[in-house]
Amino acid sequence: xxxxxxxxxxxxxxxxxxTINAILQSIQSIAGINLLHHTSDTDHNxxxxxxxxxxxxxxxxxxxxxxxxxxxxxxxxxxGVHPRLGAADVIPFVPLKDMTLADCVAFARQLGQRVGEELxxxxxxxxxxxxxxxxxxxxxxxxGQYEGLKETITQIERxxxxxxxxxxxxxAVVIGAxxxxxxxxxxxxxxxxxxxxxxxxxxxYSSGGLAGVxxxxxxxxxxxxxxxxLTDYRRxxxxxxxxxxxxxxxxxxxxxxxxxxxGLIPQDALLDSARWxxxxxxxxxxxxxxxxxxxxxxxxx
Amino acid sequence: xxxxxxxxxxxxxxxxxxTINAILQSIQSIAGINLLHHTSDTDHNxxxxxxxxxxxxxxxxxxxxxxxxxxxxxxxxxxGVHPRLGAADVIPFVPLKDMTLADCVAFARQLGQRVGEELxxxxxxxxxxxxxxxxxxxxxxxxGQYEGLKETITQIERxxxxxxxxxxxxxAVVIGAxxxxxxxxxxxxxxxxxxxxxxxxxxxYSSGGLAGVxxxxxxxxxxxxxxxxLTDYRRxxxxxxxxxxxxxxxxxxxxxxxxxxxGLIPQDALLDSARWxxxxxxxxxxxxxxxxxxxxxxxxx
Numbered sequence: 029x030x031x032x033x034x035x036x037x038x039x040x041x042x043x044x045x046x047t048i049n050a051i052l053q054s055i056q057s058i059a060g061i062n063l064l065h066h067t068s069d070t071d072h073n074x075x076x077x078x079x080x081x082x083x084x085x086x087x088x089x090x091x092x093x094x095x096x097x098x099x100x101x102x103x104x105x106x107x108g109v110h111p112r113l114g115a116a117d118v119i120p121f122v123p124l125k126d127m128t129l130a131d132c133v134a135f136a137r138q139l140g141q142r143v144g145e146e147l148x149x150x151x152x153x154x155x156x157x158x159x160x161x162x163x164x165x166x167x168x169x170x171x172g173q174y175e176g177l178k179e180t181i182t183q184i185e186r187x188x189x190x191x192x193x194x195x196x197x198x199x200a201v202v203i204g205a206x207x208x209x210x211x212x213x214x215x216x217x218x219x220x221x222x223x224x225x226x227x228x229x230x231x232x233y234s235s236g237g238l239a240g241v242x243x244x245x246x247x248x249x250x251x252x253x254x255x256x257x258l259t260d261y262r263r264x265x266x267x268x269x270x271x272x273x274x275x276x277x278x279x280x281x282x283x284x285x286x287x288x289x290x291g292l293i294p295q296d297a298l299l300d301s302a303r304w305x306x307x308x309x310x311x312x313x314x315x316x317x318x319x320x321x322x323x324x325x326x327x328x329x
Numbered sequence: 330x331x332x333x334x335x336x337x338x339x340x341x342x343x344x345x346x347x348t349i350n351a352i353l354q355s356i357q358s359i360a361g362i363n364l365l366h367h368t369s370d371t372d373h374n375x376x377x378x379x380x381x382x383x384x385x386x387x388x389x390x391x392x393x394x395x396x397x398x399x400x401x402x403x404x405x406x407x408x409g410v411h412p413r414l415g416a417a418d419v420i421p422f423v424p425l426k427d428m429t430l431a432d433c434v435a436f437a438r439q440l441g442q443r444v445g446e447e448l449x450x451x452x453x454x455x456x457x458x459x460x461x462x463x464x465x466x467x468x469x470x471x472x473g474q475y476e477g478l479k480e481t482i483t484q485i486e487r488x489x490x491x492x493x494x495x496x497x498x499x500x501a502v503v504i505g506a507x508x509x510x511x512x513x514x515x516x517x518x519x520x521x522x523x524x525x526x527x528x529x530x531x532x533x534y535s536s537g538g539l540a541g542v543x544x545x546x547x548x549x550x551x552x553x554x555x556x557x558x559l560t561d562y563r564r565x566x567x568x569x570x571x572x573x574x575x576x577x578x579x580x581x582x583x584x585x586x587x588x589x590x591x592g593l594i595p596q597d598a599l600l601d602s603a604r605w606x607x608x609x610x611x612x613x614x615x616x617x618x619x620x621x622x623x624x625x626x627x628x629x630x
Contacts, residue, residue, distance in 0.1 A: 032622075064621040080622060124622075208618070214608075270607050286610040292618040295600075298607075302599035305606040306571050307515075309587040317509070317593040320365040321333075321381060321425075 031127035033135065034064075034080040034208075035090050036291055038118045039097045040106050040199075042068040042075050047100045052077065054096040060085040065292050071248040072255075073108025074117070076211070078291045080124060087135050090119050094143055098198035103174045109246045110255070111170050113152075113177055114199025118166065120155065121205045132205035133157045140203045144191025150181065151190040154204035159189050166202060167234070167242065174199045210258040210266055210297055211290035214273055215251045218282040224252035227276045231256075231269060238272065240264040251285065261294065267301040332428035334436065335365075335381040335509070336391050337592055339419045340398045341407050341500075342376055343369040348401045349376050355397040361386040366593050372549040373556075374409030375418070377512070379592045381425060388436050391420050395444055399499035404475045410547040411556070412471050414453075414478055415500025419467065421456065422506045433506035434458045441504045445492025451482065452491040455505035460490050467503060468535070468543065475500045511559040511567055511598055512591035515574055516552045519583040525553035528577045532557075532570060539573065541565040552586065562595065568602040 041047045048068055055077065056063055065078040079089060094116040101115035119139070121132040136157035144151045158164045162185075172180060178195050180186045187193060188200065216224055224245030229235045231254075232243040240260035246253045254273060258266060274284055296313075303311055313319045342348045349369055356378065357364050366379040380390060395417040402416035420440070422433040437458035445452045459465045463486075473481060479496050481487045488494060489501065517525055526546030530536045532555075533544040541561035547554045555574060559567060575585055597614075604612055614620045 034618075062622070064618075065616065078621075124618075212609075266607060284608055287608045289609060289612055289616050292616055292621055295617045295619045298600050298603035298617065299596075301603040301607055306567060306599075306602055307585055307588045308513075308590060311590055315366065315590050315593055316596045316599065317335075317365075317425075318596045320379075320593055321363070 029126050030082050031123075031131070032080055032125040033083045033086045033127060033132060034078065034122040034124045035086050036076065036078050036120055036122065037090060037093055037116060038112075039075045039077070039093070039101065040073065040103065040108065040112045040115050040117050041097070041101050042073040042108065043070050047097075048075050050100055051075070051093050051096050054092040055079055055089045058085050058089040058092060061089045067290055069248070071108065071246070072110040073106060074110050074112070076291050083127065083131070083135055086121070087139050090121075090139055091142060094119065094149070094201055095147060098147060098149060098201075102197045103199040104197055106174070109248065111167075111173050111244070112199070113170050113174050114149070114201050116198070116201050118154075119201060119203045122208055123205075124208075129156050129205055129207060136203050136205045140190045140201075143201055143203070144188070148192045149198055150188035150192050150195060150200040152200060152202045153189045154202050155206040157204040163189075166204075169202055206259065208261075208294050210256075210261050210293055212256055212258075212266070212287055212293075213248070213290065214254045214256070214270065214287045215248070215285040216254070216277055216282050217285045218252050218280075219247070219250050220282075221245055221247040221252050223277070223280045223282060224254050226280065227273055228254050228256075230276050231272050238264050238269060241269060252282075261297045265300055265304070266297050267304045330427050331383050332424075332432070333381055333426040334384045334387045334428060334433060335379065335423040335425050336387050337377065337379050337421055337423065338391060338394055338417060339413075340376045340378070340394070340402065341374065341404065341409065341413045341416050341418050342398070342402050343374040343409065344371050348398075351401055352376070352394050352397050353378065355393040356380055356390045359386050359390040359393060362390045368591055370549070372409065372547070373411040374407060375411050375413070377592050384428065384432070384436055387422070388440050391422075391440055392443060395420065395450070395502055396448055399448060399450060399502075403498045404500040405498055407475070410549060412468075412474050412545070413500070414471050414475050415450070415502050417499070417502050419455075420502060420504045423509055424506075425509075430457050430506055430508060437504050437506045441491045441502075444502055444504065445489070449493045450499060451489035451493050451496060451501040453501060453503045454490045455503050456507040458505040464490075467505075470503055507560065509562075509595050511562050511594055513557055513559075513567070513588055513594075514549070514591065515555045515557070515571065515588045516549070516586040517555070517578055517583050518586045519553050519581075520548070520551050521583075522546055522548040522553050524578070524581045524583060525555050527581065528574055529555050529557075531577050532573050539565050539570060542570060553583075562598045566601055566605070567598050568605045
């Protein structure tokens with residue numbers, strides 16, 4: 029079987045449908061690409077796309093999308109509640125099948141070099157593809173956002189890994205490799221964003237919370253939102269994060285209104301959650317009818 | 330694609346491994362049978378087997394298993410906390426793929442006639458295959474259990490649908506057709522079986538509870554157990570039943586210790602539960618990575 033790589037690029041445009049469509053078309057124009065999902069949020073002013081295929085077309089589609097986004101999105105005009113550094117803000121490669129994270133690192137670095145040389149954009153490599161340990165963490169690279177980077181890019185510690193050291197209207201591109209993650213948001217029954225910020229601080233790893241949890245408190249559609257990435261959902265599962273938020277929210281006299289997934293979720297994250305809440309001890313996927321029939325026994329590793 | 334039928338026979342032996350193995354072997358001896366799951370419980374003194382395949386071999390394997398169980402199990406010696414009428418106690422056919430419930434009804438009636446004629450066992454047809462409306466409900470047929478049926482089988486309203494009107498040591502066989510169901514048990518943090526019986530009465534349809542819920546309170550391994558069948562898990566989902574039991578248990582000062590599935594569960598029952606508990610509004614299977622890649626997009630209807 030050929031290897032399958034996933035790419036989950038984030039673009040700094042969630043409102044202008046013409047621009048969003050142009051980005052999607054640049055991805056779909058590459059033969060062999062399976063466009064799996066896309067979602068746009070007007071408050072975040074951001075679009076997250078999920079596509080997959082064999083590695084070479086995936087790299088090609090990522091390049092095409094970065095080019096289109098950089099030409100069409102003007103970061104000088106961009107406003108949104110989610111932190112961002114550029115038009116094609118973050119481009120992660122994810123190993124899905126018959127390939128390793130190290131393979132994705134190699135593809136990310138190749139793409140980074142090409143984007144620097146051909147598009148002249150400043151490129152930072154992050155997570156598993158980082159060339160500097162302090163750049164493993166996306167939040168560190170994105171500190172100060174687009175506006176801040178314009179001032180600081182000439183500083184030695186902010187030098188891009190590839191491409192131009194001056195910043196244009198397309199901003200910078202962050203390219204990397206990581207394992208599958210779960211991106212999801214929890215909306216609280218309050219418009220008080222400070223509660224979402226307190227909860228985000230309590231649950232995220234960097235300020236003392238759960239391993240593998242990144243979290244921000246934002247205001248979206250008039251509701252306080254805890255916006256998260258779970259980077260290792262097998263060790264730190266989504267149900268434990270949700271229940272910790274429920275408990276923290278209770279402390280502030282509010283509740284969870286609802287949750288939303290951004291992009292796609294690995295199936296086992298939901299099946300494990302069901303078994304935990306239903307208290308189904310000693311049960312695993314072999315007790316699922318469709319799996320026992322080999323209808324969809326395959327899960328990502 | 331050929332039709333796929335499931336059979337989930339229940340046998341009145343959960344302790345003698347030699348007998349259990351003989352029954353399993355009689356099923357596996359039929360070509361084209363996929364033995365999916367089997368589970369035995371010593372307190373219930375009962376084994377539940379799940380197998381599937383094209384309809385004709387499935388009927389053949391069901392016949393072979395009934396024959397083996399009738400020869401090896403002596404109901405005069407059988408003791409167990411779960412109600413039962415015979416050695417091969419209940420034999421339901423379930424449509425899984427490219428066939429209808431009406432097809433299963435036809436196969437159930439064919440099998441019933443053959444079991445009556447060749448094995449001379451009393452046969453009752455139940456659920457969708459019932460020939461009398463009052464026999465749609467398994468609990469009605471099983472009233473008085475094996476011991477009671479010995480006394481009452483000569484009464485006109487207890488006449489079997491096929492086979493002998495006298496009852497031997499193998500008891501009677503109940504054969505039928507139904508949609509997929511979820512069989513599961515909840516163990517309470519108490520040894521007081523009356524609490525499980527109160528809860529079972531509160532939640533089951535026949536005494537005023539939830540539609541499509543059958544429930545009994547039993548004592549298993551020294552723990553009070555609510556033993557259930559959910560016959561329409563899309564309308565009356567497992568999470569709602571579990572949360573109703575949690576609430577009733579709280580009323581009696583006890584909790585849910587854990588739950589167990591008997592046999593197999595349709596995948597959507599778990600995925601729907603995860604989405605409900607995680608409050609993932611507006612999310613469906615299309616947001617599952619493996620489904621979007623068509624790795625296991627197939628769910629039973």
